[in-house]
Amino acid sequence: MxxxxxxxxxxxxxxxxxxxxxSLLDPKRAKADIRTRDKYPNVDGTIELVDQENRPFGKFxxxxxxxxxxxxxxxxxxxxxxxxxxxxxxxxLACVDVPLxxxxxxxxxxxxxxxxxxxxxxxxxxxxxxDCIASDGIYIQKWEEIIFEFRxxxxxxxxxxxxxxxxxxxxxxxxKDIRLFQQYIDTINRLxxxxxxxIKKILFPDVWKLGxxxxxxxEQWVSFQIYKIPYEEPAPLVCKxxxxxxxxxxRTPYAISTHGTQRGNLADPETSAxxxxxxxxxxxxxxxxxxxxxxxxxxxxxxxxxxHYYHLLAISPNQDSYNIEELSYxxxxxxxxxxxxxxxxxxxxxxxxxxxxxxxxxxxxRSNKVxxxxxxxxxxxxxxxxxxxxxxxxxxxxxxxxxxxxxxxxRPFIRKNSALLPGANWIWSGYNPDDEIQNITLMLExxxxxxxxxxxxxxLKLPESRYLDKSTSIIMEYVPTFTSGEWGPGLRExxxxxxxxxxxxxxxxxxxDEKSYIDMSAFPQVTYNGDKYEAITSSDSIADFFFSNTPxxxxxxxxxxxxxxxxxxxxxxxSRY
Numbered sequence: 001m002x003x004x005x006x007x008x009x010x011x012x013x014x015x016x017x018x019x020x021x022x023s024l025l026d027p028k029r030a031k032a033d034i035r036t037r038d039k040y041p042n043v044d045g046t047i048e049l050v051d052q053e054n055r056p057f058g059k060f061x062x063x064x065x066x067x068x069x070x071x072x073x074x075x076x077x078x079x080x081x082x083x084x085x086x087x088x089x090x091x092x093l094a095c096v097d098v099p100l101x102x103x104x105x106x107x108x109x110x111x112x113x114x115x116x117x118x119x120x121x122x123x124x125x126x127x128x129x130x131d132c133i134a135s136d137g138i139y140i141q142k143w144e145e146i147i148f149e150f151r152x153x154x155x156x157x158x159x160x161x162x163x164x165x166x167x168x169x170x171x172x173x174x175x176k177d178i179r180l181f182q183q184y185i186d187t188i189n190r191l192x193x194x195x196x197x198x199i200k201k202i203l204f205p206d207v208w209k210l211g212x213x214x215x216x217x218x219e220q221w222v223s224f225q226i227y228k229i230p231y232e233e234p235a236p237l238v239c240k241x242x243x244x245x246x247x248x249x250x251r252t253p254y255a256i257s258t259h260g261t262q263r264g265n266l267a268d269p270e271t272s273a274x275x276x277x278x279x280x281x282x283x284x285x286x287x288x289x290x291x292x293x294x295x296x297x298x299x300x301x302x303x304x305x306x307x308h309y310y311h312l313l314a315i316s317p318n319q320d321s322y323n324i325e326e327l328s329y330x331x332x333x334x335x336x337x338x339x340x341x342x343x344x345x346x347x348x349x350x351x352x353x354x355x356x357x358x359x360x361x362x363x364x365x366r367s368n369k370v371x372x373x374x375x376x377x378x379x380x381x382x383x384x385x386x387x388x389x390x391x392x393x394x395x396x397x398x399x400x401x402x403x404x405x406x407x408x409x410x411r412p413f414i415r416k417n418s419a420l421l422p423g424a425n426w427i428w429s430g431y432n433p434d435d436e437i438q439n440i441t442l443m444l445e446x447x448x449x450x451x452x453x454x455x456x457x458x459x460l461k462l463p464e465s466r467y468l469d470k471s472t473s474i475i476m477e478y479v480p481t482f483t484s485g486e487w488g489p490g491l492r493e494x495x496x497x498x499x500x501x502x503x504x505x506x507x508x509x510x511x512x513d514e515k516s517y518i519d520m521s522a523f524p525q526v527t528y529n530g531d532k533y534e535a536i537t538s539s540d541s542i543a544d545f546f547f548s549n550t551p552x553x554x555x556x557x558x559x560x561x562x563x564x565x566x567x568x569x570x571x572x573x574x575s576r577y
Contacts, residue, residue: 017066017096018044021103024133026376028054029140034064042083047092049143052352052379058147060092067095072104072126081115084108088206088231090146094133095126103133107146111198111291111457113396113403127402129325130332137376141336144381149392150205173240177217180269181224181238185212187273188226189237196277198291198458199284206230210256211237215245222263226276228254278570285560288390292553293457294450296442298397299409300552302327305394307415308549312338312362320411324401327409331398337372338365343382344373351380358386388549413439413551426481428489428547433482437510440489440546443555444476444508450552451559465563466495472536473503475528477518478543479511491543494518494526495536503533 018034025032025047034045044064049057061083067074074095084091091108104126106112114122126132133139189209192200200207207228215223223245229235235254245258266272284290292298306327310317313330342361343354361384364370375382384391401409416430431439451467466472472495479490496503509517519527524535545554564570 013066013098014064016098017064020096020098020101021064021094021133024101024103024135026135026137026140029137029376030143032062034062042080043087043091046089049140049147051381057144057381058151059089060143060147061087061089062092062094064094064096067097067104069097069099071097072128074104074124074126075121076108076114076124077121078115078117078119080108081110081112081117085110085201086231090150090205092143093124095124104128104131105133105139106131109291110201110459111293113293113400113457125403125405127328127332129328130398130402135376136333136337136374138332138336138374141340141375141382145383148383173214173238174217177214177222178238180266181212181214184266184269184273185210185226185237187270188277191274191277195461196281198460199277199281202284202289203280204228204256208233209237211235211239213239213241213255215241215243218263220263221260222266223258223260225258226256228256230254274568278564278568281564281568282570285557285564288393288553288557290454290458292393292396292454293400294453294552294556295400295404295406296412296446297450297454297550297552297556298400299412301389301393301397301550302401302409303411303413304549304551305389306330308388309335309358309362312358312365318415321408323408324398324406328398328402331395334372337374338370339382339384340375340378341370341373343380344378347380354380354382356382356384358384358391359388393550393553412442426488427544428481431481433480436480436482436489437478439551440478440480440543441508441510443546443552444478445506446552447476447555447559448474448506451556454556455560460560462563462567464567466536466566467559467563470501470505471499472496473498473533474506475509475518476507477509477511477516483511483513487542489543489546490540492516492518492538492540494528494538496526496528496533497536498533502531503528 015036018036021034022032029049031048031050032045033048036044042063043061045062046059047062048059051057063080065074074093076093080091080093093106093108095104097103106124106126109115110117112122112124114124116122130138130142192204192210204210208231209229211227211229213225213227215225225241225245227235229237233254245260292301302322306313306315306319306322307317312335314334315322315327315330339356339361342364343356347354414431414435417432417435418430420432421430428436448467455462455465455468462468467474475494475496477492477494479492481489498505511517517528520535520538523538525532526535526538527533545551545558548554561570
C-alpha cells in the first residue's frame, strides 16, 4: 500500500521560525498575519503596525527565513529585491535563529549596499544592535520611520475605486489631443523608468505608471491632472475628466498635480514632460534623498554627524577612530532612547505622534537631565530630523560600513585646530597649510570612484557624464586659502578632450602661488604640463563646501548637479544641507 506524501524536510524548521518571530513581536503594536506551508513565492504574509489606540498605521510584506545557529548573515536571492520593486507595500525580510531565540530583520530595497543586480544572490550581514527584533521596541521605531516615509508619498490620495476607473475613458477628447497627451505621459514614464528609476521609487514607491486626465482643451488653453496608477489597479494612461480642474470635489483618485496652461506651452509635449520629471529630480537632489553609497563618503558622514551630535550620542568627541559596534549602539539605541524620552515628555494630550528636530533635542539635553527609555515604553510614536544632516544618509552610511564588514573606522580628514582660529573666523579657518592640502587632496583623489559608485548604485543614467566618460580628462586645480587671500578657497575645474587618452582620466593639482598650472590665455586651447589640449569647459568657483558638514557628500552632489545641468539642462541649484 502506497504511503501518504510526507511534509517537506524543512517544514518543522519553517514552522518554528514563524513561532519564534511571533513570540518576539509586540502584539500590541505589530499584528502578524503569516502563513506557513503555503505555495506563494517571495512573501509569507504581512505585518500591520497599529498606533496606541489600536488603529492601523501601516503594513509590510514579510518573508521569514530560518538561518543557522549563531549565524548573523543570510544569502538573499535577488528575486526578493525584484519583488520589492513591484510590491505595493514595503518588504521586510526576517531571519530567525531558532535555538538562540533571535530574529534579525532588513528592509529589502534595490539600493541596499549588498545588492548586485547581476548576481543570483547577495549576502546580508546583520547588525546585532540595529537589526534585532527585541523587547526594547527599537525595531518598531524603525518600522514606523519606514512606514512614515512610505505614507508621505502615497496616503494623501484616496484608493482608486474600480467603478471610478471604469468611467475614465478618452470619449469626447479630440484625436489630436489624445496623441498629444499620449506623447506627454509616455515621455514622463520613459524618463522615470529608464533614466530616473531611483527618483521614481523615492517619490512614487507604489506606482506602476503615471497617467494624465484631461479636463478641458481649446485652441488657447488646456487643463489636466497627473495621477498615479499603482500596481494591480485599473486605470488608463490617458483619459477625459469632467468638471472644474481646480475644484477639490473633482480631484481624481491618486492625483499628483493639476495644471492649466496655454496650449502653446504643450506644443512640444516631450519637452513639457521632461520639465515635469526634472522638477521631481530637483526635489530629490535638493533634499538629498538619494541613498548614500561609497566607503569614504559613508565614513565622512558618520564622523561629521558624531562631531556635531556627540553629546546626544554619549560618545567622546574628537576621536580619530570609532568602533562600529559602539557607534551602532550610540545611533540605534542611545540616541533613539533619548528621543523616545523627550517625545514622551513633550507630547501634547491626545497627540500620538511627535516630530523631533535633533537641534532641539541636543539643546534640551544640554540643560536638562534626560533618562533614556525604550521606544516600547512610551505612549507616542516619533520621527527625527536635522537641519544639518539628512538623517537617512547617516543610517545609510552606517549600513554601508556594516555591509562591508568593517569593524573600526578611522577619521579620514584632519580636524580643525582651534588654536589657529582667528577672532573673526571663516568656515575654512582653523587649518594649517599642510592639513588643508592633505584633506582636499584626499577628497578630490577619491571623487571619481565615489561618484561612480553613487551614480551606478542609484541607477541614474548619465551616459554623457564627463566625470564617467573615459574620453574626457578632468583636471581639478585647488586654490588654497593661504594663497587666495580674503577670497577664500577656490576650485578650478577643467574638462579636456582626451580621445587619445594621453592624459589621466582625473588629476588633482594644488596651486602653490599666484601662477596656475593650466595656461588658459588661448582658451579654449589650454596648456597643461607643457602640452596643448582642447577644453570642453572650464569653471572657477568658491570651494567653501569642502569645509562644511559632510564634505564628500557635498562634492558628490556638486558633481551630480553639474551632470544634470549638462545632460538635462537643469539650471544650477544647491541642496538644502
